[in-house]
Amino acid sequence: MKIIIFLLFTVLGLAGCGGKESAEQAAQDESQKMLMMDEVTAIDELPSFLKEGLSKEEQDELRKQIMPTLDDGLTPEERFQKLRRDAEAGDPDAQNALGAMFYTGEAVSRDAAGNIMDYDPVSAAGWFFRAAEKGHAEAQFNLGLLYLHGDGVEKDIETALKWFTQSAEQGNADAQNNLGVIYLTGEGVEQDSDEAIKWFEKAAEQGNEEAKENLEAVRSGQN
Known part of the structure; x- marks a missing residue:
């Protein structure tokens, strides 16, 4: 039985890189950490690993999702600084x-040490945590993924499940699909096919293709 585990950020592909700092600690230490970091905004090009397999139209759409204000007339640096101010304001x-x-x-x-980092999952976790605490469904989903993989935070399936559940209950189809996978595989929870099907169905009703395939695979395996 083939189960497709959908593990994408809402706006970006997830890579694997473990970390040991919790999101809570990352959030608390963010201001101190920034004293050690030189932040700039890259040119309006997607990193190469995000472009792979995408058409130009799909790349443009992804770029808009990551930075929805690309047509605001601001330079990349100005846009980043505005976003940072808004984030710091809550x-x-x-x-x-x-x-x-x-x-x-x-x-x-x-x-x-002044070395440029390819990506910064610890800072990402800190900002996702701040938004997730406010009930932001996409941030809850993103934070759940980091905990699921131990990327920028300590791997913790129980905490991943908590954030996925909060996001899924708000209607996030990707979180719903991931919950279905977790319950189906029994990773970190008691295996529960009925619960898995419930979440797959909720995601599939919203058009989530991975959930549709997972649901079909589960039902085929039951026959």
């Missing part, structure tokens, strides 16, 4: 978008 949309930029490398970070 705007959850800006906080989630800033987290996505740190994860993709769209916002470039330097470590304490």
